Amino acid sequence: MIRLPRLNLFSIAIAFASAVTVSPASADDAQTISIMVGGISKFIYLPVKLADQLGYFKDEKLQVELLSQPSGVDAENELLAGAVQAVAGSYDHTIDLQSKGKEAKSIATFLQVPGEVEVVSKWSPMKNMADAKGKTLGVTGLGSSTDFLTRYIALKSGVTSQQYSTLPVGADNSFIAAIQQRRIDAGMTTEPTVSRLLEKGDASVLVDMRTVEGTMKALGGIYPFTGLYVDAHWLLSHQPQAAGLARAISRTMAYIHSHSAEEIADRMPKDYYGGNKPLYVQALKSTMSMYTPDGKMPTGGPENVLNVLSTINPAIRSKQIDLNKTYTNEFIAATKAP
Template identity: 50%
Template sequence: MRTSVKFTAAAASALLALTTLTACGGTGSQDAAAGGDNGKIKIMVGGLDKVIYLPARLTQQLGYFEDEGVHVTLLTEPAGVQATTSLLSGDVQGVVGFYDHTLDLQVKGKQVESVVQFAHAPGEVEVVSNKAAAGLTSPKDFKGKKLGVTGLGSSTDFLTKYLAVKNGVQTNEFTPVAVGAGQTFLSAMKQGSIDGGMTTDPTVAQVVDKNLGKVLIDMRTPEGSKEALGGPYPSSSLYMNTDWVNSHKDTVRKLAKAFVRTLKWMSTHTPEQIADKMPSDYAQGGKELYVQAIKDTLPMFTKDGVMPADGPATVERVLKSFNPNLKNASVDLKKTYTTEFVK
């Protein structure tokens, strides 16, 4: 039965991507290079049903892309690192994922920038299974543990490593396990293949509701982000190749306008009203639980899409604490984001 659940989740994700790609008339770097010139854009999301990336689908549901005259196809990958791969390979024009990838990519010689900043907190939660709870009470106890992340090299992986190093545990002293999110994460906790892990809503809400575990560290609010990471941590964003942005400014401006309009709409509507606009199958644990997941995550979002002033510096400090690629590298933070299109 457990194998069936995992296959179904993977198959559904693959089917969604395949269906959307077919509707677009195919992919490929040549097609992507032309994207935007005809108002057609492909955006890869690091998990369309994750509440941290809710503005992507909500903008589509509200009709704001069409209002701006851009025809957006949203694709989905289970983790942000996989979404980034799609951008670099030229299959899509943009990614809705974590801003921290722009710094990681810059030191690898790839110039990518955030053009709309959805959030000023990670929206991530470290949960611990009930079975492991007695021996895992803080990041100081990460040593020897198996900790779930959406994917190796993902933002959940980055943040888990930072919390470990900050609390005296080296990155080679615990085992990160790529378990995705949703049903695959829940199954991993249920089977005991992970002791805990970092995930987002609605998965967090289901972990607690099904009594599989409890919250260890909550970074869904600016306050929680500051306590765990020492400052605001800009996370969910729309990021794109800088060269593409510079050559398609009118299209990027329209996208930014649509997303900012959504962020403002979210700030003036209740979690119930937001949930009502979303596809019903996003409420995997039931409507009431989905509404609670949105309510718990809403504080992470900005209202204007603008990068918080001291946010990039926090991200750089966090990444440099454990990432050998960035540790001694010089990062030009001003090239990792722009406010030109949202202000």
Template identity: 50%
Template sequence: MKPVLKTLLATATCAALAVGTSACGGHGAKTAPKNAKGEATVRIMVGGLDKQIYLPAMLAKSLGYYQAHGINVQLSDEPAGVDAETAMLAGQVDAVIGFYDHNIDLQSKGKSTESVVQLLQAPGEVEMVRTDEAATVKSPADFTGKHLGVTGLGSSTNFLTQYLEAKNGVKAGAATSVAVGAGSTFVAAMQNKQIDAGMTTEPTISMLERKHLAQPLIDMRTAAGAKTALGGTYPASCLYLTTAYVQKNPDVVQRLVDVYVETLHWIQSHSAAEIADRMPADYYAGVGKDVYVKALDNEKGMYSPDGLMPADGPQTVLTVLSAFDPTVKGHSVDLAKTWTDAFVHKAK
């Protein structure tokens, strides 16, 4: 199916069904409310605002793009993406900036959501092994019996960790996933030996290396690194919403996509140091600005240059989830309904 026709077809399908519940992402989607200035208000939950993988959310605010495009965006923070998706489905927020893989997992659970703009073309994740375990844990094949840190159970880091286990011959349940969040809680879990290895992002990676607590085992901060580890392009951070919300508020969604496409273009035309200058100082207080800038410079290639879904991306993600996720494995998934490029093509 051509991506530009997808949202229209989804609308027609929901109308024909005339039920509008789980098939269309839940009933009750409302027109976005407006503030005193007449701007549409959109509540967006981010799976870790200070993570560099979600940097475009706050950068867009710093650059004044939300206001320039006539939308009142309220950003909230939730370290684990799985909790962010739950909040959206419960109507507590309107949208999520999280990993695209949640859309496939949710469709398998009878929920209809879709990514409308891709922010990352690589996960930006690194599997870090505790320094005193590095001699014995040399690959994911050595994960048997180990405690592995993830941001949350059911999160994208959990998905990726389980895939690395399955791909490298580790039997299901032979390793234990431990929810430790990110940032200081992840570092503490490593320091207190609650976990033997774990998957995290910048600037947590640099914090661990600076303290000599852990070192990289699997590096997916670049598209090439992700392809080596996962077998293909793995689109990661995106803006996703329920299909019902997209259908009810196409103008608001278009404005949001315009904002993020413009932000992605700004990232491509500015240095890591210039980007860091636009971020809140407390985002790099734990590691120092120099380390933050170096980390960002090393992984700047993970950001999408245009917001479009990589051609092989959805299938790669489905292949990964199908390897271990019982919700997805063996189920029929219509990938065309989990994303759309229609809004990106129209972005100004």
């Protein structure tokens, strides 16, 4: 990927400032857009894979390549290194990055709640997060959003991060293995992993953030979670492509809310089912409300995310964060009929 000098980027920004609409990318702009996903089979990232399966990126004349890393923080690092052009990851990373002097901007939002669940192993004596002292808690990766949220809900229960151990165990099968091998007492993961653990009886739910009600209880407000974010400099010089990506996601959100869980599951790769399609469909039905209706950032969401991160991270608390630089709804156009 070629990066333009800052002076030229500024000129491009001025040129685009007066534009009201952004036209679709043309066939001449056929450079592949690589999107790194922090665990592509997770429900929290389902919209980006579903958009690809439905052909919505192709409808926007975009050549999109989906890649996967086990953790959102790994995906973020790939973006910063210039190895990919976009990340399907957690919105809170854009705030964290700004506190470190880097800029990334969310252009479409998948979830209005985290969709994350703190599960506790059946072999652990933990009954609630206040029991986390001296225990080992699993997260996808150190510095990941599951790490952020774990620290926050533990702190709310009076337990600081110095009072428990954090172990990066990834997601899906590696997370399940960490539970079964008793390497963690509890951990944060998503669907369909949660349902697989519950069905086998290997774990139970400790904190549930798959619904608005559960999220309000755990985090004190709405918490926009995963979405599509890009490097701010790339965005300035690739607005037609960014607009195409956002439109494809917005159209996918409309599809999700106008089709059944069975129909959505039928569109997904069969290896995502974990060998149990009925369980996959059941888990999807229970989490449909976590998806945004149109891909727009929920009102008041960024403010609550900043509040949560500021509570656990002194570096963010000491910075003047400009939330307007962390997301935009400008590329979300009226959705087409699914």
